[in-house]
Amino acid sequence: MASVSLNNVTKAWGSVKGVDDQSLHIADREFLVLLGPSGCGKTTTMRMIAGLEEPTSGDILIGDRRVNDELPKDRDVAMVFQNYGLYPHMTVRGNIAYPLKVRGTPTEEIGPRVEAAAEQVELTELLDRKPKALSGGQRQRVALARAIVRTPTVFLMDEPLSNLDAKLRVSMRAELKNLSHRLQVTTVYVTHDQIEAMTLADRVAVMQGGRIQQLGTPEAIYNDPETLFVASFIGSPAMNLVRGQLEAGALKVGERSIRLPDSLPVRDHADAVLGARPEDIDVVDAGQGHIDAEVFAVENTGDSVLITVRLGDQKLTSRGDRYLKRAIDERIGLKLNEDHLYLFDAVSEKRLRG
Numbered sequence: 001m002a003s004v005s006l007n008n009v010t011k012a013w014g015s016v017k018g019v020d021d022q023s024l025h026i027a028d029r030e031f032l033v034l035l036g037p038s039g040c041g042k043t044t045t046m047r048m049i050a051g052l053e054e055p056t057s058g059d060i061l062i063g064d065r066r067v068n069d070e071l072p073k074d075r076d077v078a079m080v081f082q083n084y085g086l087y088p089h090m091t092v093r094g095n096i097a098y099p100l101k102v103r104g105t106p107t108e109e110i111g112p113r114v115e116a117a118a119e120q121v122e123l124t125e126l127l128d129r130k131p132k133a134l135s136g137g138q139r140q141r142v143a144l145a146r147a148i149v150r151t152p153t154v155f156l157m158d159e160p161l162s163n164l165d166a167k168l169r170v171s172m173r174a175e176l177k178n179l180s181h182r183l184q185v186t187t188v189y190v191t192h193d194q195i196e197a198m199t200l201a202d203r204v205a206v207m208q209g210g211r212i213q214q215l216g217t218p219e220a221i222y223n224d225p226e227t228l229f230v231a232s233f234i235g236s237p238a239m240n241l242v243r244g245q246l247e248a249g250a251l252k253v254g255e256r257s258i259r260l261p262d263s264l265p266v267r268d269h270a271d272a273v274l275g276a277r278p279e280d281i282d283v284v285d286a287g288q289g290h291i292d293a294e295v296f297a298v299e300n301t302g303d304s305v306l307i308t309v310r311l312g313d314q315k316l317t318s319r320g321d322r323y324l325k326r327a328i329d330e331r332i333g334l335k336l337n338e339d340h341l342y343l344f345d346a347v348s349e350k351r352l353r354g
Contacts, residue, residue: 002063002076002153002186003028004049009058011044011210018044020210021058031180031187035197036207036233042190045207046156049188051075062154075154078147082159084139086131092118093127096145103150117149120179137168141175148183155187161196173199194234198222206230223340228349231275231342237306240281240316242274243346254312258290261338265352272352275342278319282335283307283326289333291316295326309334 004026011019019041026032034042047053048060051072060067067075078099086095096114105113118124121141131139140160147155160176161169177200180187191197197204198218205212206221206229214226225231231239244253246266251258251274258274260266286292293309293316305324308317309332318334326332343352 003030003061004154004186004188005059005061006045006049007059007061009045009048009060010056011041011048011053012056017210019048019055022211024205024212024215026186026188029184029186031189031200031202033189033191033197033201033204034207035191035194035204037192040207041210042207043158044210046158046188046190049075049154050077050079050156076152077154077156078150078152079156079158080140080143080147080160082162084131084143084163086139086142088131091128091130092123092134092142092145095131095142096123096127096149099146099150113149114145117145120148120182121145121175135168136164137172140164140172144176144179148179153186155185157187157189159191160189162191162193169193169196176200194236198234206233225275225342226351228273228275228344231344235277237278237317237319239342240274240276240278241344242276242311242314242316244272244274246270246272253314256291256311258336260343261341263338264341264343266343267352271346273344273346273349275344276316276336277340278306278317280337280340281316281318282337283318283320283324284333284335286331286333289335291334291336292331293334295328295330295332298326298328307332 006022006024009019009022010017034045036042044053048055051070055068062075093114096117097110100110100113118127121144123141123145126138161172164172173196189200201218203216204218204221205215208229214221214230221230222234232241242253244251246268249266250260251272293311295307296310296315297308299306304322305320306317307320307326308315316334345352
């Protein structure tokens, strides 16, 4: 096994920077997720680790070995792609065995290693089928087994669940979580899906504009965001972000004022953004909370009810239990959990801390 380090790595195409002077250390046996929207640099970062892209500057290390000049086949990494990449004319057994044959593994070793890899992803009964006879989830497990069979020092997974339907993604997430626990192999996983990141990762690196905006455990990323981007990207529904001006211990939003707790660093006459997650806002009777407003929308998601109100041209959403009953246009109060409010500078978009 091995750690992975990026030291001041930049990848540029002319004046366009896909990754911008980025440093990152991934510990041995850690499961790290690179999370962000399309074009943020997460896949480019993975491709540089794999050797499929050459960094413009900086160093990439696997263990204590600088690998910038090594070919992909010499880096001892295994990749799993979103499109599976299976050979349709080969059986499952043949697909799993292929990387061993290419590397010249003795024939007597290949069979047992294929059987062991197939057992780890529950494919033993399907070894003689061809990919066309498999479901999407089964094909993805074949791709995983093909990576496992090599016993690499590092796994690289590029959006491996994005082609699966919603139900299969949930079950495959659980399989991946269990598999990573059993294999204990350093893993770098790329996704734009925050649920995958939160459920799979030991740590999450949230990327935007070619740089890591925040790096931490899923709990830290969710509960303690450092920037507006991280606050808005993590969470479903997203964190409520209300823009206004700080005045006399309150956030002035149009004609309304939201009283702020003393724990927040209120700076008068500053443009700021107040953040509150939907689960940290309770629906109460009008006059009993921090804000009074008319209900704009009621959405029953099954396990919870989302209540949205409008504050001028902005909206605020509360998540209540599934028994919550409110009507559109009804005037209600919203009570904010003062222990879980966030304040951001509207210009720098960085978190304001006391």
